[in-house]
Amino acid sequence: MLTRIDHIGIACFDLDRTVEFYRATYGFEVYHSEVNEEQGVREAMLRINGTSDGGASYLQLLEPTREDSAVGKWLAKNGEGVHHIAFGTEDVDQDAAAVRDKGVRVLYDEPRTGSMGSRITFLHPKDCHGVLTELVTSRAEH
């Protein structure tokens, strides 16, 4: 069961400049940063608020580490902006199976590693009214 907006994934050309924009404009600070080579991104997580399921909601700023990564190709086509949204769940395997049974294409056979040791999968945007949608179980939950 999906119990929170876990994060909003925002693609940018220059992570450092975008982090600085969010800090200077709103006072949002970097909670965590990492490079995910499998996803081909360098990223910063800005924690915005806690959530009623015991988790939190973040902005996830994403800079591609290579042009042929999913985010790199998306940026070349669309420019900077919201790349995906993510819902948090205690059990990404169960929720991914449930949405697959409803005819929504799940992009990974098995969940992969996301930010901060989470387990994630993505749903096809064409099956979700144009929204690339991630399901995520945080490390504390799995």
Next chain:
Amino acid sequence: MLTRIDHIGIACFDLDRTVEFYRATYGFEVYHSEVNEEQGVREAMLRINGTSDGGASYLQLLEPTREDSAVGKWLAKNGEGVHHIAFGTEDVDQDAAAVRDKGVRVLYDEPRTGSMGSRITFLHPKDCHGVLTELVTSRAEH
């Protein structure tokens, strides 16, 4: 001070079908629906979780009521997808003035009426790394 992700605004061609997708796929229910003639949208708010500032995070599904509305023009150009993101604050007037002072273009001279009696304004996406950004104070807060 911005204290939560208030909502993610998603533009769609057919509100009823999109509401049904979110209900059937994830079990999300409509918390509130309304027509905002000033904004030129028919909308449904799906409440996803409570937030640590005493508010909540929603998905806001938006169908234009006329082609020449901001959302109508955006949909014609982009197709369905994430239209904007919104941060919640106790004082939208103060936060709008603060970001204006930092050189970010604020689209309204004064906040207007948003969902559920909230007061809202928007920041120019070109000043926000491609993200149309809304600031919102809920009715309970103002």
